[in-house]
Amino acid sequence: MSFRLQIIGGGNMGEALLRGLLNNNWASKDELHVVEPVSERRDYLAATISGVSISEEPLSELDSLIAVKPDKVPEVLGVLSKLNPDRVLSIAAGVRVSSMEKILGENVRVLRAMPNTPALIGKGSSGVAAGSTATDEDLIWAVEILSAVGLAMVVEESQLDAVTGVSGSGPAYLFFLAEALIDAGCEVGLSKDESQSLVEQTLLGAAALLYESDDPAEVLRQKVTSKGGTTAAAIEVFENASFRDIIRAAVFAATERSLQLGDE
Structure with a gap:
């Protein structure tokens, strides 16, 4: 054979x-x-x-x-x-x-x-x-x-540590976000099942839209963020909490750990 x-x-x-x-x-x-x-x-x-x-x-x-x-x-x-x-x-x-x-x-x-x-x-x-x-x-x-x-x-192999930081560990970042959204949904009045179903479909739909759209993520975010609206209020909280810096630090930490593992 x-x-x-x-x-x-x-x-x-x-x-x-x-x-x-x-x-x-x-x-x-x-x-x-x-x-x-x-x-x-x-x-x-x-x-x-x-x-x-x-x-x-x-x-x-x-x-x-x-x-x-x-x-x-x-x-x-x-x-x-x-x-x-x-x-x-x-x-x-x-x-x-x-x-x-x-x-x-x-x-x-x-x-x-x-x-x-x-x-x-x-x-x-x-x-x-x-x-x-x-x-x-x-x-x-x-x-x-x-x-x-x-x-x-x-x-290049030298980029695989960065790949690890972005996509290798990336699903866990989104699972963590999903956890937080589900918990928050429960705190504002939804049942656990209701919140989980809404979060799952929201992540699935947003990912599909990002994949299929010609617009980059920034533009898609701006399109759904009306001045003075509900999304704008949420985004302001993210910005004030330095959400971008947190994501950046997480990616850097995963990338650095991948480098360390290669040296062990």
Whole structure:
């Protein structure tokens, strides 16, 4: 059997990529292989995605996608270094290309990507960067894989920390905003269910409008903010509380932490 790709790590993100690749017809079930050390997880994948090859250990001479926790990456790389893959794409946070190349050796072309959790529903955002020996063809390959679960953008590896600060951690910022809006809705008279439904649809609708509109976010905000109106009163509170500075500081903190993780 000839596999096009093995996905090492059958957790949530590995499963999302597997399903995305199948749904987008990037490969057929008999062209994909999943490596998952946890037997319960292997059983789950076998039961829910029948026909896909699954094993406990990686196979030799296969293009490989590493979708494990960062602390497991060195162990996986050590195994792969003996199995002669042509190219390896890692989506593990904070693991730099240079450290992977050092373990895998000069004959393996390495790429790195930073997706985010909306990839679990096919709405992810990913930055993709090439290692020192990766080719343009390798980048196209990596972008095709990440595009199966959303947007994939080619960046320099030095920009992946910024990608982490904006989109990698970005969903959590919006979830935090949603929490606060839901709580505030309850405090002004809505039930928890009512407030949650309104907030969910508001975020969904605003995101769709921003995506589909030719107007930038600033203009869309201005269009809904009438002088002396309710939205203007709310925006004034945000401005007085230095909301922009808070967001900026959060992005800087996440970016800096990503840099630190790469040095550890």
